């Protein structure tokens with residue numbers, strides 16, 4: 241594939257065979273065939289409209305919930321960045337945030353604006369685009385509880401969808417085909433900035449104590465099955481601390497995988513599959529991956 245034959249003429253950045261691993265939380269994985277950073281919304285809409293449907297399109301945010309496979313990703317990997325996609329503004333009792341804005345930054349803005357209800361975002365290390373796409377949540381709240389609307393760029397143009405139209409479920413949203421979240425309006429309720437900041441400090445302290453938040457990780461590896469906690473099942477199957485190559489099940493939180501240094505994506509995914517198999521045989525429960533695995537295995 242050559243750029244001119246396949247990609248529409250964009251004003252943004254296009255990089256061939258772009259290394260992605262350094263900008264993922266796990267620090268593993270191969271390159272993007274094409275990494276595209278559109279200059280602004282018009283650029284993104286042009287790309288979506290004119291990119292042939294046969295070229296795979298993958299969107300990544302902060303890559304905090306991803307295992308990027310060692311063979312890299314075919315086609316276009318889209319990353320939204322910069323002011324065109326990262327602006328945050330207050331609109332009455334809502335915060336309108338671009339998809340590239342970090343969840344934690346949005347939580348800080350809400351606190352400064354005296355808007356409560358978005359504190360849960362302060363400890364989630366992704367972007368607003370990823371939060372909508374994953375229905376991210378923590379400490380009893382999820383995106384679906386606070387989302388008023390989100391705008392999604394599609395091959396047919398820009399659409400504004402209400403929360404009900406995303407079909408939100410636990411760590412799941414349904415997006416239009418080749419849809420890219422570009423902006424979201426999150427509802428707060430008036431509150432005391434000091435009390436909101438105190439709640440955020442509590443959340444951060446609790447995370448520091450219970451999760452390997454500074455490690456090369458991908459957050460919760462498996463979804464909690466109905467009525468159970470994934471970490472308890474992983475523990476019950478004797479997998480806490482289990483190692484494969486440079487990958488390890490966290491000793492601190494058994495539902496987190498770690499790259500302890502030299503892990504490959506295959507180590508991490510293989511370890512996750514080994515854990516699933518052990519949990520299945522020890523407890524009968526089939527764990528479902530929460531972490532998305534994208535791209536191709538190494539040749």
Ligand SMILES: Cc1cc2nc3c(=O)[nH]c(=O)nc-3n(C[C@H](O)[C@H](O)[C@H](O)COP(=O)(O)OP(=O)(O)OC[C@H]3O[C@@H](n4cnc5c(N)ncnc54)[C@H](O)[C@@H]3O)c2cc1C
Nearest residue numbers: 301302303304305366367369370371373376377378421459
């Ligand atoms: C230490 C740690 C703690 C975590 N704690 C939590 C937690 O408490 N709660 C929680 O829910 N998650 C948690 N996570 C997981 C992760 O941070 C969230 O799922 C987050 O919402 C992912 O956002 P992202 O921008 O990193 O998305 P990515 O990981 O880059 O992508 C995740 C998915 O979203 C899609 N996506 C990303 N951006 C867009 C977009 N603009 N438009 C359409 N689709 C898009 C991707 O295609 C992919 O399918 C944690 C992760 C880590 C590393």
